[in-house]
Amino acid sequence: MSLQTESQSQEPLDLIRFQLDETVLVKLRGAREMKGKLQGYDSHCNMVISEAEEYIYEVNGNSEPVVKKTEMVFVRGDSVILISPIN
Protein backbone atom coordinates (compact mmCIF):
# COMPACT_ATOMS: atom_id res chain seq x y z
CA MET A 1 0.00 0.00 0.00
CA SER A 2 2.02 2.89 -1.28
CA LEU A 3 1.29 6.46 -0.26
CA GLN A 4 1.17 8.62 -3.33
CA THR A 5 2.75 11.64 -1.77
CA GLU A 6 3.74 13.19 -5.08
CA SER A 7 0.23 13.41 -6.49
CA GLN A 8 -0.91 15.00 -3.24
CA SER A 9 0.66 18.31 -4.13
CA GLN A 10 -2.84 19.52 -4.97
CA GLU A 11 -5.73 19.57 -2.53
CA PRO A 12 -9.45 19.81 -3.23
CA LEU A 13 -9.80 23.47 -2.25
CA ASP A 14 -7.28 24.35 -4.98
CA LEU A 15 -10.01 23.56 -7.49
CA ILE A 16 -12.01 26.39 -5.95
CA ARG A 17 -9.03 28.72 -5.85
CA PHE A 18 -8.65 28.37 -9.61
CA GLN A 19 -12.29 29.37 -10.01
CA LEU A 20 -11.92 32.78 -8.37
CA ASP A 21 -13.41 35.45 -10.63
CA GLU A 22 -15.00 32.67 -12.73
CA THR A 23 -18.54 31.40 -12.89
CA VAL A 24 -19.31 28.46 -10.61
CA LEU A 25 -22.30 26.26 -9.89
CA VAL A 26 -22.77 25.51 -6.20
CA LYS A 27 -25.13 22.75 -5.17
CA LEU A 28 -26.74 23.44 -1.81
CA ARG A 29 -28.86 21.66 0.77
CA GLY A 30 -32.60 21.97 0.34
CA ALA A 31 -32.72 21.38 -3.44
CA ARG A 32 -31.07 24.68 -4.26
CA GLU A 33 -28.31 25.71 -6.60
CA MET A 34 -26.43 28.97 -6.83
CA LYS A 35 -24.74 30.09 -10.01
CA GLY A 36 -22.53 33.15 -10.18
CA LYS A 37 -19.10 34.69 -10.17
CA LEU A 38 -16.93 33.53 -7.28
CA GLN A 39 -15.51 36.54 -5.47
CA GLY A 40 -14.06 34.77 -2.46
CA TYR A 41 -14.20 31.71 -0.23
CA ASP A 42 -12.64 30.21 2.88
CA SER A 43 -11.82 26.76 4.23
CA HIS A 44 -15.42 26.27 5.46
CA CYS A 45 -16.63 26.85 1.88
CA ASN A 46 -18.23 30.09 2.99
CA MET A 47 -18.43 31.97 -0.29
CA VAL A 48 -19.13 35.39 -1.71
CA ILE A 49 -20.81 35.18 -5.10
CA SER A 50 -21.68 38.10 -7.35
CA GLU A 51 -24.31 38.27 -10.09
CA ALA A 52 -25.82 35.25 -8.39
CA GLU A 53 -28.80 33.29 -9.59
CA GLU A 54 -30.40 31.01 -7.03
CA TYR A 55 -32.43 28.09 -8.40
CA ILE A 56 -34.96 26.59 -6.01
CA TYR A 57 -36.31 23.25 -7.17
CA GLU A 58 -39.60 21.67 -6.22
CA VAL A 59 -39.03 18.86 -3.72
CA ASN A 60 -40.74 16.26 -5.91
CA GLY A 61 -41.81 17.50 -9.27
CA ASN A 62 -40.30 18.45 -12.57
CA SER A 63 -41.71 21.94 -12.70
CA GLU A 64 -39.39 24.82 -13.52
CA PRO A 65 -37.25 26.03 -10.61
CA VAL A 66 -37.86 29.39 -9.01
CA VAL A 67 -35.00 31.73 -9.89
CA LYS A 68 -33.87 34.54 -7.60
CA LYS A 69 -31.20 36.99 -8.69
CA THR A 70 -28.91 38.75 -6.26
CA GLU A 71 -26.16 41.24 -6.99
CA MET A 72 -23.87 40.01 -4.23
CA VAL A 73 -24.51 37.19 -1.79
CA PHE A 74 -22.75 35.41 1.06
CA VAL A 75 -23.31 31.63 1.13
CA ARG A 76 -22.64 29.89 4.42
CA GLY A 77 -20.37 26.89 3.94
CA ASP A 78 -22.37 24.38 5.94
CA SER A 79 -25.11 24.27 3.30
CA VAL A 80 -22.69 23.57 0.45
CA ILE A 81 -22.78 20.08 -1.08
CA LEU A 82 -20.53 20.55 -4.09
CA ILE A 83 -18.85 23.17 -6.18
CA SER A 84 -18.33 22.82 -9.92
CA PRO A 85 -16.76 25.12 -12.51
CA ILE A 86 -18.96 26.19 -15.43
CA ASN A 87 -17.35 26.51 -18.84
Added chain:
Amino acid sequence: MSSFHPINPKPFLKTLINKQVVVRLKWNKTEYRGILVSIDNYMNLQLEQTTEISEGVEEEIGEIFIRCNNVLFVRDAIVKKGDAEENGDNNGVDKEVAMNE
Protein backbone atom coordinates in the same frame (compact mmCIF):
# COMPACT_ATOMS: atom_id res chain seq x y z
CA MET B 1 4.03 -11.37 16.54
CA SER B 2 1.05 -10.80 14.33
CA SER B 3 0.38 -10.83 10.62
CA PHE B 4 -2.34 -8.21 10.85
CA HIS B 5 -1.55 -4.91 9.19
CA PRO B 6 -4.15 -2.27 9.84
CA ILE B 7 -5.34 -0.24 6.84
CA ASN B 8 -6.29 3.10 8.22
CA PRO B 9 -8.84 5.35 6.57
CA LYS B 10 -6.57 8.05 5.26
CA PRO B 11 -3.89 5.80 3.74
CA PHE B 12 -6.70 3.78 2.19
CA LEU B 13 -8.23 6.87 0.62
CA LYS B 14 -4.82 7.86 -0.72
CA THR B 15 -4.56 4.53 -2.50
CA LEU B 16 -7.77 5.45 -4.36
CA ILE B 17 -6.27 8.65 -5.79
CA ASN B 18 -6.18 8.59 -9.61
CA LYS B 19 -8.65 5.71 -9.63
CA GLN B 20 -12.30 5.57 -10.57
CA VAL B 21 -14.33 5.86 -7.36
CA VAL B 22 -17.94 6.02 -6.26
CA VAL B 23 -18.84 8.63 -3.66
CA ARG B 24 -22.22 8.19 -1.99
CA LEU B 25 -23.73 11.20 -0.29
CA LYS B 26 -25.70 11.06 2.91
CA TRP B 27 -28.68 12.73 1.20
CA ASN B 28 -31.24 10.80 -0.88
CA LYS B 29 -28.77 8.26 -2.26
CA THR B 30 -26.99 10.59 -4.66
CA GLU B 31 -23.78 9.09 -6.02
CA TYR B 32 -20.83 10.53 -7.86
CA ARG B 33 -18.65 8.40 -10.08
CA GLY B 34 -15.36 9.87 -11.16
CA ILE B 35 -11.62 9.86 -10.83
CA LEU B 36 -10.44 10.89 -7.38
CA VAL B 37 -7.96 13.73 -7.85
CA SER B 38 -7.15 14.74 -4.31
CA ILE B 39 -8.17 14.71 -0.66
CA ASP B 40 -7.28 16.94 2.26
CA ASN B 41 -7.20 16.60 6.04
CA TYR B 42 -10.96 17.14 6.32
CA MET B 43 -11.41 14.48 3.63
CA ASN B 44 -12.91 16.99 1.26
CA LEU B 45 -12.82 15.35 -2.17
CA GLN B 46 -11.91 16.52 -5.64
CA LEU B 47 -13.16 14.44 -8.57
CA GLU B 48 -12.79 14.76 -12.32
CA GLN B 49 -14.74 13.28 -15.25
CA THR B 50 -17.60 12.98 -12.81
CA THR B 51 -21.05 11.52 -13.39
CA GLU B 52 -23.82 12.38 -10.97
CA ILE B 53 -26.25 9.51 -10.38
CA SER B 54 -29.42 10.60 -8.59
CA GLU B 55 -32.70 8.67 -8.70
CA GLY B 56 -31.44 6.66 -11.65
CA VAL B 57 -30.67 9.77 -13.71
CA GLU B 58 -27.07 10.14 -14.85
CA GLU B 59 -25.51 13.46 -15.73
CA GLU B 60 -21.97 14.38 -16.74
CA ILE B 61 -20.73 17.22 -14.56
CA GLY B 62 -16.98 17.15 -15.08
CA GLU B 63 -14.72 18.46 -12.36
CA ILE B 64 -16.18 18.89 -8.87
CA PHE B 65 -15.34 19.64 -5.27
CA ILE B 66 -17.36 17.70 -2.68
CA ARG B 67 -17.54 19.17 0.80
CA CYS B 68 -16.55 16.54 3.35
CA ASN B 69 -19.67 16.64 5.54
CA ASN B 70 -21.92 15.32 2.75
CA VAL B 71 -20.03 12.08 2.18
CA LEU B 72 -21.41 8.75 3.35
CA PHE B 73 -18.72 6.55 1.82
CA VAL B 74 -16.07 6.35 -0.87
CA ARG B 75 -15.30 3.12 -2.66
CA ASP B 76 -13.35 1.80 -5.60
CA ALA B 77 -15.66 1.87 -8.65
CA ILE B 78 -14.14 -1.18 -10.29
CA VAL B 79 -16.88 -3.77 -10.19
CA LYS B 80 -15.80 -7.23 -9.16
CA LYS B 81 -16.48 -9.95 -11.68
CA GLY B 82 -19.91 -11.50 -11.39
CA ASP B 83 -21.43 -8.33 -9.97
CA ALA B 84 -23.89 -6.37 -12.03
CA GLU B 85 -22.79 -2.90 -13.04
CA GLU B 86 -26.23 -1.45 -12.39
CA ASN B 87 -27.07 -0.15 -8.92
CA GLY B 88 -24.05 -0.13 -6.64
CA ASP B 89 -26.19 -0.85 -3.60
CA ASN B 90 -24.83 -4.26 -2.74
CA ASN B 91 -21.46 -4.62 -4.39
CA GLY B 92 -18.22 -3.45 -2.92
CA VAL B 93 -19.61 -3.30 0.57
CA ASP B 94 -16.38 -4.67 1.95
CA LYS B 95 -14.50 -1.73 0.49
CA GLU B 96 -16.68 0.97 1.92
CA VAL B 97 -15.13 3.56 4.13
CA ALA B 98 -17.36 5.44 6.49
CA MET B 99 -16.25 9.02 6.70
CA ASN B 100 -17.94 10.45 9.70
CA GLU B 101 -16.38 13.66 10.82
